[in-house]
Amino acid sequence: MEKILDVKDLRVSFHTYAGEVQAVRGISFYLKKGETLAVVGESGCGKTVTSKSLMRLIPEPPGEIKKSSKILFDGKDISIMSERELRELRGSDISMIFQDPMTSLNPTMTIGKQISESLIIHRGMSKTEAMNEAIKMLDLVNIPDADKRAHQYPHEFSGGMRQRAMIAIALACNPKILIADEPTTALDVTIQAQIMDLISDLQEKLGTAVILVTHDLGIVADVADRIQVxxxxxxxxxxxxxxxxxxxxxxxxxxxxxxxxxxxTKNKGKLYSLRGTxxxxxxxxxxxxxxxxxxxxxxxxxxxxxxxxxxxxxxxxxxxxxxxxxxxxxxxxxxxxxx
Incomplete structure (x- = not known):
């Protein structure tokens, strides 16, 4: 399969009062069309910083993507793109599901309007066309009564429903790459399984390549093609x-x-614990x-x-x-x- 993303020597630092924190230290990896790449590791290992760097979402300052870094998407280097080019890229070619949907969704806008935004910006739809497409997207991610739900606000949705709405927003413009940053955090086990099944089903239907960021190896066993630790x-x-x-x-x-x-594991068995920090x-x-x-x-x-x-x-x-x-x-x- 053809490589859709090729990251070379990615280095990301944060400049703080205490000094330079080297959050990502010279990593290289690739992503092929239609595959799922899982990025796993404990909190603080650089997973989220890496995923946000792919869309240039690291605030600069205090963050800095070093000049030696290359993030090649369809042959174009994202690390040197202008703000205008980045606006066209984000949401259209590469989308992201963020860790906490409650803080990522706008509490003052209905879910339908939040999905419609990217459709109006990237696909040039009218407000009516965008809202109709938003309802279809909510239906696609298995939200019941989609036409009614589209006119409700985030606080009227459960945690699992909000995560589904985030997936609908991310996939609205049929992106080539979907980055899912801890998409099952704070959800119960049953809902976790439903969300992962949903992402897999949508990936098959739309042919989207997925980068799954998680600390839980149990989640990636059945969905990932490759894993990088x-x-x-x-x-x-x-x-x-x-x-x-x-x-x-x-x-x-x-x-x-x-x-x-x-x-x-027996009831009295102990889980392995990694010493140190x-x-x-x-x-x-x-x-x-x-x-x-x-x-x-x-x-x-x-x-x-x-x-x-x-x-x-x-x-x-x-x-x-x-x-x-x-x-x-x-x-x-x-x-x-x-x-």
Missing amino acids: MYAGQIIEHGTTDEIFKNPQHPYTWALLQSVPRLE PPDLLKPPVGCSFAARCEHCMQICREEMPEVTTLSENHEVCCWLKHSMAPKVDIPVALRGDK
């Missing part, structure tokens, strides 16, 4: 969903997988950023950045344990052969 502003492992779940190679990926509750990105470590928390840390891990090891066509890991001279370390027993 982020830690301390860097991608430390990347592979297909099968490779990440069945053959994880980085100790941090092991930790994420072991912390997910499993059906076969992420590094301070005001002063990033010289070596591997995970070294201080890693159970298999070696001296070289603290002194030098690990090399990228290619394990297969789609599977790469950034870890000294993959070096030919490193001691043999097996995948934890609980993870072998499981998904």
Whole structure:
């Protein structure tokens, strides 16, 4: 499949009173047409900063996308686009579902008007045409009584309904890329499953490529084609969903997988807990950023950045344990052969 997005050496910093926080540190990745790429990692690892950078939504200042960064969409570099070009891009070619729909939706406007806005701006529709299309979009995302709901305000919707409305707004102009930033946060498990099924169904119907940002590996197992694991502003492992779940190679990926509750776990069993805290990105470590928390840390891990090891066509890991001279370390027993 053809690459629709190609990110090269993305570096994003925030300038604070305490110094420069290096939130994203030289990551490179791509997205193909129609596929789903999951970006996973704990809070503060740079997932949301990365996703917002793709649409140039990082406030500058205090944020800064370094000049060495390249964000190529259909061959055009988003990082050097003018404000006018960005306005045409956002909502039309690339759309985003934000983490908290209640703070993302305008409380003073009806849901129908908020969907209509982008249709009027990007597709040149009249107000009547845009409202009719907005009702169709609400119906598409399985909101009952769409013609009535279109004239209601965000506070009249439940959490799950608001998230569906956000999806309708994001997909109104049939974008080529949909970025979903923690789309199931604060929703109960049943609604989470419904929202993820909805995104998958709409992706199949519209052919949209999806970047799914989440800290929950359990969510991505059935929807993602590829997964990239982020830690301390860097991608430390990347592979297909099968490779990440069945053959994880980085100790941090092991930790994420072991912390997910499993059906076969006994009632008195303890969940795995990762010790320590992420590094301070005001002063990033010289070596591997995970070294201080890693159970298999070696001296070289603290002194030098690990090399990228290619394990297969789609599977790469950034870890000294993959070096030919490193001691043999097996995948934890609980993870072998499981998904």
